[in-house]
Amino acid sequence: MKLYLVTSFSSEVLRAIENVIEDVIMSLSKNKAPILILRNRSDWGNIHFTEAVGLQMISNCTTQQIRSDSPKSATKFALCLKILSIIYKMVQTNTYATKRDIFYTDTVLFGNQRVVDNIINDISCMLKIPRRTLHILSTSKGCIAGNLSYIEEDGTKVNCTCSTTTPVPPNVEGIRNLITDAKFILIIEKDATFQRLLDDNFCCKMSPSIIITGKGVPDINTRLLVRKLWDTCHVPIFALMDADPHGKYGDSLLFIPYSMSFEAHRLTVPAVRWLGLLPSDVYRLNVPKIALIPLTKEDQSKLTALQARPYIAHESAWKKELDIMETSKMKAEIQALTSFSTDYLSRIYLPNKLQFGGWI
Numbered sequence: 001m002k003l004y005l006v007t008s009f010s011s012e013v014l015r016a017i018e019n020v021i022e023d024v025i026m027s028l029s030k031n032k033a034p035i036l037i038l039r040n041r042s043d044w045g046n047i048h049f050t051e052a053v054g055l056q057m058i059s060n061c062t063t064q065q066i067r068s069d070s071p072k073s074a075t076k077f078a079l080c081l082k083i084l085s086i087i088y089k090m091v092q093t094n095t096y097a098t099k100r101d102i103f104y105t106d107t108v109l110f111g112n113q114r115v116v117d118n119i120i121n122d123i124s125c126m127l128k129i130p131r132r133t134l135h136i137l138s139t140s141k142g143c144i145a146g147n148l149s150y151i152e153e154d155g156t157k158v159n160c161t162c163s164t165t166t167p168v169p170p171n172v173e174g175i176r177n178l179i180t181d182a183k184f185i186l187i188i189e190k191d192a193t194f195q196r197l198l199d200d201n202f203c204c205k206m207s208p209s210i211i212i213t214g215k216g217v218p219d220i221n222t223r224l225l226v227r228k229l230w231d232t233c234h235v236p237i238f239a240l241m242d243a244d245p246h247g248k249y250g251d252s253l254l255f256i257p258y259s260m261s262f263e264a265h266r267l268t269v270p271a272v273r274w275l276g277l278l279p280s281d282v283y284r285l286n287v288p289k290i291a292l293i294p295l296t297k298e299d300q301s302k303l304t305a306l307q308a309r310p311y312i313a314h315e316s317a318w319k320k321e322l323d324i325m326e327t328s329k330m331k332a333e334i335q336a337l338t339s340f341s342t343d344y345l346s347r348i349y350l351p352n353k354l355q356f357g358g359w360i
Helices: 011-029 074-093 099-103 113-127 191-199 220-233 245-250 258-267 279-284 297-308 310-314 316-328 334-339 344-356
Strands: 035-039 047-050 054-057 063-067 095-098 143-146 148-151 157-160 176-179 185-188 210-213 237-240 273-276
Touching: 011 074, 011 113, 035 074, 035 113, 063 074, 074 095, 074 113, 095 099, 099 113, 143 157, 143 191, 176 220, 185 191, 185 220, 191 210, 191 334, 191 344, 210 220, 220 237, 245 297, 273 344, 279 316, 297 310, 297 316, 310 316, 334 344
Parallel strands: 185 210, 185 237, 237 273
Antiparallel strands: 035 063, 047 054, 143 210, 148 157, 148 176
């Protein structure tokens, strides 16, 4: 458990948890089996797409009952109450913990980290309260570099210079005095590509700018930081990802996974534009076939599922790129551009795309 600077006492959180426990006690007093009502986070019917927010959970969504008297859900019911008690104590004492910290309070009971993660998401969704407000922190894995400085919650001054890597802070919402003159922000899917651009001195050559990576699937703090930068800087934000079914849509920063759509207003930046690598770029640049990778059956299934999602119908440019991928039955990693030259990405591809356009 970690103790942070004193924040406002969250009576809202305490009261919300107390309401849940009061319902449980009331059921027991009537000799009824207590239940928890959770909003269904895994149903596309509960998700709505808007240009302003992206994927968002609708207000009148379907729910599921977690019954204490059902063999299928009794364990989950007990685990929900366990984690609710942990959250309640943390809010009362103004302490914070990561999801990993919570798992290690009773590894035998929880079994594995994913169980804890899912229940925390369910509780956050049920109470309609963000995880940070529940005093649950996310571990950061992202990195940032470029023309940016800020002060962390504990007073630490951070300067993200052009050539060094700065970890995304663990409490993004606590940073202040964010200063930048960046003209654009580039989100990079892969850490290897991020490091390559640093080695090529990309930030300084394209200064003032900011580059950031979530090292694959972006964590909560990386998403929060991108959102904070967008709200603060009001500059174009671009994304550089592989031209495959997973890179663009599966876990990008344009949209959060639908199971997290209840936090869309905090974690998404619909203004992000897909700069590359576009499937159309692969053929426009005539990337050698030896540098391309055939779609697997899993890729093809993912692609078909993406094409069927409701928000794709609103974006003809995205649909076009997916159709190109489907027709070619090939995918390409960003590293495919090294088939032209080792510095093609930083010296030619990105400068030209940023100057002349070609994003969607």
